[in-house]
Amino acid sequence: MSQHKLLDELTWRGLIHQCTDQAGLAKLLDSGQQTVYIGFDPTASSLHVGSMMQLMMLRRFQRAGHRPIALVGGATGMIGDPSGKSEERNLLSAEQLQENVQGVANQMRCFLEFEGSSGAILLNNFEWMQHYSYLEFLRDVGKSFPVGVMLGKESVRARLESEAGLSYTEFSYMLLQAYDFVHLCRQHGCRIQAGGSDQWGNITAGIDLGRRMLGEQLFGITAPLLTTSDGRKMGKTESGAIWLDADRTSPYQFYQYWRNVEDADVMRCIAYLTEIDREEYQALAEATANDPGRRAAQNRLAEWMTDLVHGADGLNAAVRASKILFGGEIGTQSDASLGEIFADVPSSEVDRKRLADDGYWIVDALQATGLVKSGGEARRAIKDGGVYLNNVRVTDQQQHLTESDLASETVMVFRKGKRNYALLRFL
RNA sequence: GGGGGUUUGCCCGAGUGGUUAAAGGGGGCGGACUGUAAAUCCGUUGGCUACGCCUACGCAGGUUCGAAUCCUGCAGCCCCCA
Structure with a gap:
């Protein structure tokens, strides 16, 4: 067991899935400020919950005094990492990638401090890959990759055995990520790469390459994947x-x-x-x-x-x-505060004149919200006690709504069942 | 090419001339209970300002006072013979 504070913390949190040389890593971390990197795939313009493990990992290193590098894969994103993917991925366009890189970079500010002596560095591997010629790359990098070793990687083997197969492009992905590590070691003295457990193959490939090209001892550490107790990935809902x-x-x-x-x-x-x-x-x-x-x-x-x-x-x-x-009183609110609270709730607009004279029949109103598909369904829902206006149960099928039923200047809040809300705006 | 079978509501599946808007189950939606859970229980599940009317049992016609149920044609699916 390491006596090292950071590694102890990672250990009790269960964040160390695999580590290339834990004792060596502890020694390295004790020897002074280190630079750690994790790669992020810019497949969308926003990060999702799945990336949070990684961001938090960098943050933990930073809090322990080390310098994190968040590497956005502008170049690798163009190729697509086959790790853990059962099918060949669609290639993203250069423009789309640029946009995604921008969006993802912004979100990292929540997690990492970019100022100070251990300020995080944000890099995009497109910067150093875009001008690297194919021939040069093959001579510098490809030469150090025995195909036998590559074929042995889990990510490659799984895909080769599947029906989907694996294109040369995706097969080459590993070289790019491996080279990133070498590049970061050279340019930024980065000797540690972290990542999810699905990155083990890519990380060790980088370590091998570092030894061959630079004669450097690099380190890798992976965290377990964030899954539910029944094995599904976390961060996904039906929607x-x-x-x-x-x-x-x-x-x-x-x-x-x-x-x-x-x-x-x-x-x-x-x-x-x-x-x-x-x-x-x-x-x-x-x-x-x-x-x-x-x-x-x-x-x-x-x-x-x-x-x-x-x-x-x-x-x-x-x-x-x-x-x-979740059922609290709505009372009298302003449009603004209701708008904020019910930001996720669908709303429809209705002519305010409907509220005049005899008022707006509740059954029609419910249909206007989209909460029910027919008048019959609306009547049934009311009879069953499943309809609420401004969170108060509606009991009268013949109720007609007037201005006095507004919860704010222009809004009425309808609910069917426990949490199906819809707003009507009377304009 | 010939013969037989089958086609029901969101899904599965009863129903073979009248009380069938169609049993039963699943799912959905409500309600009770609860931990904003699970399980359980109850209600509801074509449309319509509605004790009535309209539309529905593959599609189109026909028989009948009356059809998801009988007849004809067409289509889909399944099986057997060639």
């Missing part, structure tokens, strides 16, 4: 990935995702993704075991994560929205 970009996944949705993590997964999430310390971790684990209904761990996880990614304001908004969306 898609959980993104870090507030425009793709609102702070409220983000917050709710973590609040709803299964008991069986929550402690692992806290260990892997947060900086909640060991004492509090123990306390939360006990609280979950003794009183699971309180969801103390989930609440803390959601709070910590939302605060990190969306800041105090985002967290506040998410908490406020959660209170109301």
Whole structure:
């Protein structure tokens, strides 16, 4: 067991899946500030929950005084990493990549400090790969890659055995990532590469290349993948990935995702993704075991994560929205605050004149919201007690809505069932 | 090419002339319970300002007071013979 603080922390958090030479790494880390790198795939203009493990890993190194490099794979992204992928990937266009690199870079500011003596460095491997000629690359890099070793890599073998096969392009991916490591070692003295466990093959390829080309001893460390107790990848819902970009996944949705993590997964999430310390971790684990209904761990996880990614304001908004969306009184609100709370809720516009005279029949209103498909369904829903106006149960099928039913200047809030909301704006 | 079978609501599947808007199950949607969980229980599940009317049992016609049910033609699927 290492006596090293950082490695101890990573160990108790369960973040060390594999490590090329843990004793050597501990010695290296003790010898002074080191530079660590992790690569990020710019397949979209936003990072998602899956990347958070990696960002947090860099952050942990940075907090321990080391310098992180976040490498955005502008070049490797053009090729596509076959690791863990069952099929050949579609190539991204250069413009799309440029846009993605930009978006991803911005989000990293939540996780990493870019100023100071251990300030993070953001690099794009397109910068050094774009002018590297094919012939030069083959002579410099390709020469150091025995095909036998490459064929032995899990990522390659799995694909060769599958029906999908593997193109030469994807086969070559490993060389590019391996060369990144060498380049970073040369230019930035980077001797450590971290990553998810699916990156082991690529990382060790880089270490081999470093030994051959530079005679340097490089180090690799991988973290386990973040999966649920039944083996599915975390960060996905039926409706898609959980993104870090507030425009793709609102702070409220983000917050709710973590609040709803299964008991069986929550402690692992806290260990892997947060900086909640060991004492509090123990306390939360006990609280979950003794009183699971309180969801103390989930609440803390959601709070910590939302605060990190969306800041105090985002967290506040998410908490406020959660209170109301889960049945709290709506009372009298302003359009602005309702708009914020119900940002994720579909809304439709209705002519304000409908509220005049006899008013707007509730059955018609429900159809206008899209919560029901027909008048019959609306009547049934009311009869079953499943319809709420401004979070108050509707009991009268003949109710007609007037201006006095508005929750704010122009909005009425409809709900069917526990949490299907829709807004009507009367303009 | 010849013979036989089959086609039902979101899905599976009963129903062979009338009380069938169509049993039963699944799924969905509500409600109760609960931990914003799981399990369980209950209700509901074509449309319509609605004790009534309209549309529906592959499609199009026909028989009948009355058809998902009988007849004819067409189409889809399945099996057997060539």
